[in-house]
Amino acid sequence: MAILEVRNLKKIYKPRFGGNQVQALSNVSFSVEKGEYVAIMGESGSGKTTLLNILAALDKPTGGEVFLEGIPLSSIKDQKICEFRREKLGFVFQDFNLLDTFTIQDNIFLPLVLEGKHYKEMKKKLDPIAEELGIAELLNKYPYEVSGGQKQRAAVARALIAEPRLILADEPTGALDSKSTDELLGLFAKINQRGQTILMVTHSVKAASRAGRVLFIKDGEVFHQLYKGKMTDEQFYQKISDTLTILATGGEVQ
Template sequence: MEILKVDQVKKIYTTRFGGNNVQALRDITFTVESGEYVAIMGESGSGKTTLLNILATLDQPTKGKIVLEGKDLGRISEKKAAKFRREQLGFVFQEFNLLDTLSVKDNILLPLVLSGYPQNEMMARLKPIAGRLHISELLEKYPYEISGGQKQRTAVARALIMNPKLILADEPTGALDSHAAMQLLDVFSEINRGGQTILMVTHSTEAASHAKRVLFIKDGIVYHQLYRGERSREEMYQMITNVLTAIATGGER
C-alpha cells in the first residue's frame, strides 16, 4: 500500500533582494510503500536536505505535491503543521537534538506530553520501546551522561513513541563511531521488519546498504534507484558504490 507520494516536486529559492533563482529540486517524483526502508543519496547540493525539509512540512514546494496516506501536505495550515509533524512523522537527526535538561525518559516522552497523553498510557508506550532499543537502564540518566550511540537510540525511541506513519532520518549515523553506527543500523532494520516505514537521507554507503531501496538524487531529479531484492548487504554496498562513482564521473544512468 502506498503511504507516500512525491509528485513532480520543484523547489526554487530566490536569493536575497530578489536576485538569481536557485533551483534546488527540478522534478522529483517517487512513491514509498508502507513498510519500506528507503535511503536517499546524492552529492552535497543535490537537493536531499531540501527534499527532507519539504517532507517534514518545514518548507513548501514551489510546484508539485507531497501526499502522505492520502493527505496533501501542502494543504496543512501552519497552525496545524506542528501537530501533524508530532503525530504523523518521527524524526532522527545527526546531532540527536536531545534536551540536556531532561532525562532520557522525559526526552522520549516529550511528544506525548506535548500532545496531552495521560501518564499511564505514556508509561505503557515507553516500556516496550525502551526494552526494544536496549535503553531501559538509561531512563533516569541525562543525555550528557550517555554515549553517542545511546543518545541516538534515545532519539529513535522518541521518534517511535507516537507510532508515526513515517520515520524521517537525516544522516542518523553521521555523529557516531563505526561500532555505534552499526548498532543503530541494526536497530533501524529491526524496527523496519516490525512494519515501520523509514526514509533516510545519508552520505554513508554502509548505511544505505541496509535499506531495501536506494534513491540517488542528482541536479534536482531522481537520477537512479536500486532495489535490494534478494541481494546481500555486501552486494548492495558494491552496487551503491558503482552508482556513486557514475554520478561523480558524470556517467550515464
C-alpha cells in the first residue's frame, strides 16, 4: 500500500520583480510504499529541496498533487496544515534544528507539547526511545553541551515521538563525522526494520546505499531509480556511484 503518492508535480518560481521564471520541478511522479526506505539523490539545483519542501507541506506546487495516506495535501486548509504536518510527518534536518534554550528532553517533547499532551504521557513515550537511541543520560543537557552525533540522535527522537506516518530526512548525515554517520545510518536501518517509512534526501552515496531504493532527480524530473534487492551495502554503493557518474556525464543509464 502506497503511503505517499506524487503525481505530475510541477513547481515554477516567478520572480517578484520580473526576469525569467525558474522551473524547479517539471513532471515528478513516484510513490512510496508503507515501510519503505527511499533515498532521493541529484546534483545541486536538481529540485531535491523543492520536492522535499512540497512533500512537507512547506511549499505548494504549481501543478500536480501529493497524497499522504490517500489525502491530497491541497485539500488541507491553511489553518490545519501545521496540525496535519505535526501528526503525520517527522523531520530530521542536517543542522538538527534544536533550540539551545531547551534541554534535549524539552526539544524532543516539543511536537507533543504542541498537541497538548501531559508530561506523564510524554515521558512514557520518551523513555524507550531515548534508551534505544542511546541518549537517556543526555536528556537534561542542552544542545550546546553535546556532540553533533548526539544532537542528531535527539532530532531523530523528536521525529519519532509523535509516531509519524512518514519520516522526511534532509541531508541527515551532512553535519556528522564518519563515526556519527555510521551510527545514525544504523539507527535509521533499525527504525525502518520496525516498519517506519523513511524518505531521505542526500548527497551521500554512503547514506543512500543503506536505503532500499534510490530515486535520481535530474532537471526537475525523476530520471532513474535503483532497487537494492539482495545487493550488499557495498554493491549498492558501487551501483549508485556508477549511476551518478553516468548522470553527470550525460550518458544513458541501462
